[in-house]
Amino acid sequence: MRSLLAFAALVVCVTTVACDDDEPTGPTLAPLDFTASLSGNAVRPNAVTTSATGTASLTATTGTSDIYDPGSNNFTTITYSVTVNGLSGPATFVELRGPADTGSVGALILALTITSAQTSGAIAAGSFTSTANPQVSGDSLVALLLTRNAYISVRTSANPLGEIRGQVIAP
Numbered sequence: 001m002r003s004l005l006a007f008a009a010l011v012v013c014v015t016t017v018a019c020d021d022d023e024p025t026g027p028t029l030a031p032l033d034f035t036a037s038l039s040g041n042a043v044r045p046n047a048v049t050t051s052a053t054g055t056a057s058l059t060a061t062t063g064t065s066d067i068y069d070p071g072s073n074n075f076t077t078i079t080y081s082v083t084v085n086g087l088s089g090p091a092t093f094v095e096l097r098g099p100a101d102t103g104s105v106g107a108l109i110l111a112l113t114i115t116s117a118q119t120s121g122a123i124a125a126g127s128f129t130s131t132a133n134p135q136v137s138g139d140s141l142v143a144l145l146l147t148r149n150a151y152i153s154v155r156t157s158a159n160p161l162g163e164i165r166g167q168v169i170a171p
Contacts, residue, residue: 029068029069030067030068031059031066031067031068032059032061032068032142032145033057033058033059033170033171034057034059034168034169034171035055035057035058035169035171036058036151036166036167036168037053037054037055038055038152038165038166039052039053039054039164039165040159040163040164042102042165042166042167043159043161043162043165044100044103044105044165048159048163050086050088050159050163050164051086052087052088053084053085053086054084054154054164054166055082055083056081056082056083056152056166056168057080058079058080059079060077060142060145061079062074062075062076063075063077064077070139070142075129075130075138076139076141077127077129077138078127078129078138079126079127080096080124080125080127081125082122082123082124082125082152082154083121083122083123084118084119084123084154084164087120087154087156088156088157088158088159089119089156089157089158090119090156090157091114091154092155092156092157092160093153094112094123095108095109095111095152095153095155096108096109096110096112096150096151096152097109097150097151097152097153098141098144098149098150099144099150100150101148101167102148102151102167106149106150106151107135109133109136110132112124112152113126145168146170148168148169150167150168151166151167151168152165
């Protein structure tokens with residue numbers, strides 16, 4: 001009987017020690033963050049000679065939450081911002097395009113909302129839950145972003161095919 005009690009006490013102690021942590025036991029869900037560095041050298045089919053540069057950030061979440069859950073049946077929300085420095089003039093079009101690698105030109109996925117006519121500073125920001133391309137759902141857009149097959153392009157009057165461009169990557 002004594003050995004049975006000792007064994008039970010040992011099981012309780014081991015179980016308590018083994019389960020006494022605050023570490024999550026499953027995968028941690030978080031938003032998916034992406035960035036793009038924009039330059040004239042990245043424009044395709046022909047690079048553009050310009051000193052203009054820019055950055056873009058995109059964040060994917062599921063539904064109205066602050067996380068991205070690939071197993072969720074809720075819609076995907078993409079929030080974005082684009083900041084530039086030294087454009088030749090105000091942006092006439094800011095767009096997300098793909099599928100395309102760094103050497104290709106992709107189809108329009110979505111025109112991004114221009115929020116400023118500045119040639120330097122934040123020029124586009126917003127969020128969306130669907131694309132302008134019926135072939136690209138929210139889930140397939142996330143797949144394009146994760147595989148570096150989408151890019152941001154900024155057009156100006158001086159460069160109507162794009163003054164700066166940057167491939168979207170996961171940091």
